[in-house]
Amino acid sequence: MKTLTAYQEVKQKITEDLVRGRYPMGQALPAEKDLAKELDVSIGTLRKAVDELVAEGIVVRRQGRGTYVAEHDAKRLLYYFFHVVRWDVDKKTYPRVETASFGMSQANKEESLKLGIKEGAPVWRIVTRLYLEDECVMIDHITLDKKRFKNLTRADFDKREGSIYQLYQMRYGQSVVKTNERLRAGLAGKQMSAWLKLKPDSPVLHIRRVALDIQDESIEWRVSTLNTTRHEYFNELVT
Structure with missing residues (x-):
């Protein structure tokens, strides 16, 4: 050792x-x-x-x-965890998030691996639409282990003060301190195309993210679909 x-x-x-x-x-x-x-x-x-x-x-x-x-205020969310910007504008804009769907289900194989739980365990599945300057630019599919968020309701989610990560931290003591992300190109399906105002099967960027706590345990599994017509994924590495 x-x-x-x-x-x-x-x-x-x-x-x-x-x-x-x-x-x-x-x-x-x-x-x-x-x-x-x-x-x-x-x-x-x-x-x-x-x-x-x-x-x-x-x-x-x-x-x-x-x-x-550290606590998850708006500035921390924007500069540590949010990486979507207009490709023609050199600034970050604070996003607006709307809930599209909220419900409980059973973890599939991928969700169980990413969250470190048993396949079939109860999970919350949440879909949100993210807006920048009143334009829907990204769709998030979020999966949470129900054991970590036992009493979560759609009302709590919709009426939260601040960001989603602030809700995790302030209501449930689940603090996201880092994320692991993988990016891949893909095509928008029918629903994604409608929400993002794209033609069917338009190219999009898929961002697959695991949010981790201080002990490197998974808090959240998220798959995001980004319209890259005018926006791009941005990340700044500091060494």
Whole structure:
């Protein structure tokens, strides 16, 4: 078994505290000197551990105020998890989302693999239409493990304050900290063509995303269909 370095052990301890809820979303971590003393490590070791948590989007530094547990406000959604832009406009626009359908079903083979649940387990299936500047540009098919979201209703989903990820975090304690995505070209079916105002079998982009929590467990499986006539998928890698 690979031995953890000192800063990796510190990172692991902080992560465990976050999972247990010692530091709720939006709350500041203890001051560096206090946390370093508690964990019996140097300031340098602590900072290296926190640097990695910041890089992973789990905590955020606020100039002159300290380090806080990340929460899903509109800015975080837009710059960390939303990657659709007009190809002819160099800016990001906050999306508007409408629910097209909401219901319970049983997980198929793909959904069970992506969510780490048994095939046939109860799941929520949600279809949303995403608008940018009043134009429907993307359709999302979302699958959620019912065990994680036991009392979810369409009314809760429709009347949520903020983003879908904010709903997961604030109502159910399910915090998305990163996503794994795969992109592939495809053709729009009849329903997709109607919603996206495309001719039947027009080319589209399919984005297949697993949203993960701090322990790398799957929270959400989502398949998005993007109209690429005037919009494109955008991602910025920072090293």
